[in-house]
Amino acid sequence: MANDLQQLALIEKTLHLNYLRDFRVEQCQLFLQHKCTQHRPFSCFYWHFQNQRRRRPFRRLDGTFSYDPDFYCNNYDEQSGICPNGDDCPLLHRNANDTEKRYHLRYYKTGLCTHESDAKGHCLKSGPHCSYAHGATDLRQPILDSREMQNNDLALERLARLCISLENERALNDDPKWSGKIICRKS
Structure with a gap:
């Protein structure tokens, strides 16, 4: 994993690397002391509740990802943030704001x-933590796993799925019924 981070550091911008490596990976120490000023609205770089926690993605020695960024785990509990397979689960966890997918090496x-962006360059909708690029200089190339690089057909299929996924997410973001702060779920 350390070698993967070193290789990533050579090709990624410092800000991008910071988000890919650390965004919502550690718990907010100020929140534990009831002192986090970014709790409402939740705009903290760190997680406050277990279901906001994101696992740091990495490529294994064989070139595959630590978890698949396209297929969700059916055993992950979105309310509690717990998976019976723990951090070793090979599938994506649908955590709060879907950060495991949005901040994955392939998609971020x-x-x-x-x-639009504000005067500081932050997204008007998502603030400084927006997982989409704001301008051509903010774009980055996705990192593919070894199986995708060896199989061009699979890479093209995943790229097509990525485009559809991004378009669907944009449509949901623009739909007023999905843009509210609170979403009620049936238990």
């Missing part, structure tokens, strides 16, 4: 955001 900043 690989598509342009549809929302």
Whole structure:
């Protein structure tokens, strides 16, 4: 994993690397002390509740990802943030704001955001933590796993799935019924 991070550091911008490596991976120490000023609205770089926690993705020695960024785990509990397979689960966890997918090596900043930026360059909808690029200089190339690089057909299929996924997410983001702060779920 250390070698993977070193290789990643050579090709990634410092800000991108910081998000890919650390965004919502550690718990907020200020929150534990009831002192986090970014709790409402939740805009903290760190996680406050277990279901906001994101596993750091990495490529194994064989070139495959630590978890698949396209297929969700059916055993992950979105309310509690617990998976019976723990951090070793090979599938994606649908955590709060879907950060495991959005901040994965394959997807983070690989598509342009549809929302404008403020004077500081932050997204008007998602703030400084937007997982989409704001301008051509903010775009990055997706990192593929070894199986995708060896099999061009699989790579093209995944790329097509990525485009469809990004378009669906943009449509949901623009739909007023999905843009509210609170989403009620049936238990």
